[in-house]
Amino acid sequence: MGGRMLRVGGYTPFSTGEFPGLLSAVVFVQGCPWRCGYCHNPHLQPRDSGAIAWPEILARLAHRAGMLDAVVFCGGEPTIDPALGDAIEQVRALGFKVGLETACIYPDRLRQVLPLLDWVGFDVKTVFDDYPSVTGVSGSGQPVRASVAAIVASGVDYECRTTVHPRLLQPAVLLELAQTLAAMGVEHYVLQEFRATGCDSATLRAGARAGYPGPDLLAQIAPLFRRFSVRRPGVGAR
Numbered sequence: 001m002g003g004r005m006l007r008v009g010g011y012t013p014f015s016t017g018e019f020p021g022l023l024s025a026v027v028f029v030q031g032c033p034w035r036c037g038y039c040h041n042p043h044l045q046p047r048d049s050g051a052i053a054w055p056e057i058l059a060r061l062a063h064r065a066g067m068l069d070a071v072v073f074c075g076g077e078p079t080i081d082p083a084l085g086d087a088i089e090q091v092r093a094l095g096f097k098v099g100l101e102t103a104c105i106y107p108d109r110l111r112q113v114l115p116l117l118d119w120v121g122f123d124v125k126t127v128f129d130d131y132p133s134v135t136g137v138s139g140s141g142q143p144v145r146a147s148v149a150a151i152v153a154s155g156v157d158y159e160c161r162t163t164v165h166p167r168l169l170q171p172a173v174l175l176e177l178a179q180t181l182a183a184m185g186v187e188h189y190v191l192q193e194f195r196a197t198g199c200d201s202a203t204l205r206a207g208a209r210a211g212y213p214g215p216d217l218l219a220q221i222a223p224l225f226r227r228f229s230v231r232r233p234g235v236g237a238r
């Protein structure tokens with residue numbers, strides 16, 4: 001293990017919803033430098049919080065080889081962890097496919113692990129110049145631009161997603177974002193309607209609007225992508 005061990009904040013032994021079409025275990029990596037108002041996992045934001053021992057999880061995965069198809073690393077932000085590449089290689093050695101869910105925060109580490117991945121689910125939160133309005137962190141959009149370019153160039157299967165809330169993404173900005181992603185070569189795009197359940201922000205909960213974005217805006221966005229869908233809470237949402 002080279003002395004580096006993944007810092008894990010949570011573990012789900014069986015999931016049908018994380019890696020499309022496959023039964024997977026989900027490993028939640030501890031730590032995220034951003035502070036999005038709609039974060040559903042704020043307990044995973046501190047990097048130094050309590051962790052589950054990685055060798056223990058690896059042993060549990062070894063027992064499930066043959067019963068599970070894949071392991072998905074998510075967070076927090078999994079690319080924050082210098083041990084991510086080692087952990088992925090260990091999981092692959094057990095025969096699992098590997099998925100990664102990322103907010104695209106660390107493009108250099110993402111580039112290192114992309115050749116080891118079978119699938120990537122990645123968030124793009126808004127147009128790159130406006131990222132601090134969502135994440136609370138200045139300059140946070142630039143690494144995302146680099147990460148998106150790396151994923152598209154890698155040829156790894158992926159899903160690009162944006163969580164939509166009318167206060168965070170006005171219609172004109174959402175359309176600009178979709179056009180930007182299409183111009184970068186993104187072909188598979190999903191809009192996820194904001195989920196009030198589990199969100200700590202009273203402001204965002206109060207400002208939520210079911211059915212946003214509406215049909216006119218969706219009709220402009222859909223043709224930009226080869227595959228496009230909208231995920232509404234309670235309607236196949238995850």
Ligand code: SF4
Pocket residue numbers: 032033034035036038039040041042045075076077103
């Ligand atoms: S990037 Fe993801 S994990 Fe980090 S604060 Fe934002 S929603 Fe939460």
